[in-house]
Amino acid sequence: MDTNPTHLMVMDTNPTHLMVMDTNPAHLMVMDTNPAHLMVMDTNPAHLMVMDTNPAHLMVMDTNPNTPDAHLMVMDTNPAHLMVMDTNPAHLMVMVLTQHT
Structure with missing residues (x-):
């Protein structure tokens, strides 16, 4: 009765x-524990890699x-x-490179 x-x-x-x-999933991003969403x-x-701003x-x-x-780090041998x-x-975005002559 309050x-x-x-x-x-x-x-x-x-x-x-x-x-x-x-319960709308679109509103629960903060609490979403699905690694694919985080x-x-x-x-x-x-x-x-996508958000890295290190040139x-x-x-x-x-x-x-x-x-x-x-810019192309072609010689980088770090595994x-x-x-x-x-x-x-x-994950194969790396294979899409502009060919330089």
């Missing part, structure tokens, strides 16, 4: 107040044709950087 509006959270039908009970929050450096790492996204040697050897088709 009519104090500040006590009626359970009965509150205002959608902006029901985030805890909201790329933005993933702090594993090995997963951040030395941008082999895949670098389209500058003027200084290919500086941790050899994405080319990844056989997962979803």
Whole structure:
């Protein structure tokens, strides 16, 4: 019988107040534990190729044709950087490179 509006959270039908009970997956990104959905929050450096702004790492996204040697890391022999050897088709963006003559 309590009519104090500040006590009626359970009965509150205002959608902006029901985030805890909201079952819409599009609203639950913060609580989503599916690793496939957490790329933005993933702090594993090995997963951040797309968002990495270090120019030395941008082999895949670098389209500058003027200084290919500086941007293409072709001579990099660090096994941790050899994405080319990844056989997962979803990961083979590295193979799509502009040919420089």
